[in-house]
Amino acid sequence: MENEVRAKIIDLFIENFGVEKKDIASSMELLKDLNLSLLEIADFLVKVENTFHVQIPQSEGEKFLTLDDVINYVSDHGNFT
């Protein structure tokens, strides 16, 4: 399931920010490496919430540094039924 989540989140990221797959790695930091603003991160996380029917509490969202962190959270908490 984690692989499906990973692929879907990366696709969502690519679609949302118009980047190429070769230019991103899930280990990259959202702020520093992917150069996202907090507004862009919030917008992306709302799309993740809607796509996976998952709620990301503020206390969890603020811990997300990388795409891997988002993927791990969704893999553990997403509704896949």
Next chain:
Amino acid sequence: MKRKDDPRHKKRQELVGLLFSTSFRRNHNIRGTGTYREDFRKIISDIKQIDTMIAKAAPEFPVEKINKIDLAILRLAVYELLIEKANPEKVIIDEAIELGKEFAGDTSPSFINGVLGKILMLYGKRSTSKNN
């Protein structure tokens, strides 16, 4: 007719964006908030009080379940209505509804209107208002 390039409308758009940015940041350490840094800081310093008022006005929607853009718009409007009190209530509510149309879903304007109406009912209308 309200103009989209009205500086007060632009200011509200910026502040809603900043508030939305804090949706996943509890410590609200937003850098580079630019022109509206001070307004943003004031809203954040009263955020608990603002959220309590929103929760009382919309008990069927816990704050954490409210659409995050709707919540940002409501937080700004409640701040303007009950804390800042610098603009007429009608202007603030109309602006919040307008922001809902611009940024959020189809149901947002009516939801925002309903919650703000309830907030005014619960916390009382102001007797006087200063113009912007």
